[in-house]
Amino acid sequence: MTVRTAEIVMAVLMAALSIAFMVKAAELNIGWVKDRGPGAGAWPFWLASGMLICCLFTIVRWFTRATPESRSTDVFIPSTALTMIGLTVLALALLLILTQWVGIYFGLMAFLIFYIRFMGGHGWLMTLAITLATVVIVFCLFEWALTISLPKGISEPLFYPIYDLIY
């Protein structure tokens, strides 16, 4: 995909998002409510219309080739970078799915091992050391010091003995 194509795709998507915001805001009162001032929907509605106008400007200038992006025929994301970024985003999405299912700690371990061992090509010793250190530090910082319970999914029962220890 070229930068020029990406520019128009993004502008159209953002215009669609603006319209979605406008439609959603219009479900509320977008006018003046007597003695109460502007309605709840007024501020978001008019701001979203502003967003739409900005997108339309970008689209018009895409046709007239007025912006550097609309003239550029460079590749939007070079293929080497695309693989790396694609894999990273995919790994992050999987991490979130795993977090909901087996909990954040096991999800993080899988994520870190995948990233350091397989994407980074570092040795197993390094991989495991950083993985374990990260997970333990996160646990101590959040569960223990901040008492914020991170999602644990089906792995929750495994943590009961540790809870007994720290709380």
Added chain:
Amino acid sequence: MEDIIGHLLGGFAEALHPINLFMLIVGCALGLLIGALPGLGSVNGVAILLPLTFLVPPNAAIIFLAAIYYGAMYGGAISSITLGIPGASTAVATVFDGRPLATQGKADTALVTAATASFIGGTLSVILFTLFAPPLAKFALRFGPPEEFALMMLAFATFVGLGSDDIPKTIFSILIGLVLATIGLDIISGRPRLIFFELPGFMHGINFLVLAIGIYGIGEMLWTLEQTGGNVVVHKVKTTLASVWQNMLGFRKFFGITSLSGLLGYFVGMLPAAGATPASLMAYGLTKTFAKDSDSFGKGNPAGVAAPESANNAASTGSMLPMITLGIPGSPTTAILLGGMIIWGLRPGPLLFTEHPDFVWGLIGSLYIANIFSLIINLAFIPLFVRVLTMPFTILAPVIFTLCIVGGYAPTQTMHDLWLMLIFGVVGYLLRKLDYPVAPAVLAIVLGPIAEPAMRQSLLLSQGDPTIFFSRPISGLIMVVAIVLILLPLVKLFRGRSKRSEATA
């Protein structure tokens, strides 16, 4: 004046309180590290680490974050000089002369000059801050909702008028930030707004940290992955106590340039759209233009390191002035600090000086001390920081992603927000690639919840008459300046066109 000295002494006492001092030193060291790591700057550090500050009281938390802000400004120079890659955008100008110095084997001169200049610029700007802040806050006490709204308009207008980005894309970024801030319960009418797909996760609104960590954490890492591909080359640095001392003595001849750059940086830093990056570039440009030996710039002139480093530190203090006194952040980093203060239950603005003097003066006192510690830690641990820079990005990146995920979960504790954060990160990265500025959106999502009630209350005061923003003297003046700033690019556009048509005619 005596009043200020008294308060300042109290501030020093507050900042030297054991927990505050501890947080300050940790903040300086972490800031230096974050600043030095390519791809991470003060704004990323502050966004990613803010959730961790729930551990300590607000005073210690703001001192910690301000120390990170400061440390990062010092640290940016380290990678600019040793790697030739700016550690943060604020240290771009430092590469111009810092890199040639390093290739000539004078990396130590460049590093010591950068640290000393940072210290002078930082300290000078904190003194200015101490003198300016109390009178400005006193003046701002008279502000009502129309003035507050006008000030926010001015903040956004600076992005349009002074920012270098594409105008429709800049306005789009401001507006999307403001709209995202309206999601959730409307505080005035109590009605739920913009609840997409009736997802309950939208009911509590979008916490600014979800957007800030998405953009400055995940988005920034994706950006860095693309830019560096994970490979960097480090220049060797040898420092001894004697060479540090020698270089500090040699610094004397740059004192004038450094002070002037600091002044410039401070005033440029106050403007939301400008900040540390343009301030350092301007300082570099001016120093080069007015230097007798302007040819030697870009080939390893230490003055070319001193000027931008002084300016970027001064700018970071400058950007705190409007945040503390008016409640309007002067940079994306201070926008996140402001959001943090709201989470801690403090309302930034003029009342802060009267209602929480220990907080404000503790912060001001800590800025002086943070400068001293950043200088010491910087000079003492240069070899260590250089060692850390050689850490492969494939180890650093997953650890930072981990911090983003757990940090993004902490404020609201819903999976919904984590998904949103990932979406913001990816979309923010793509938008940035297409030249959409992302900083205005972060500023807007923080200011949105303050701007909207200010506007609605103003309109209620005037029974719906929008001229209220112009008929009150202070808000009128601010609005006029804001409108001029918004119209400025249009004027430039037309003048550019007429010139071009003259040229072709």
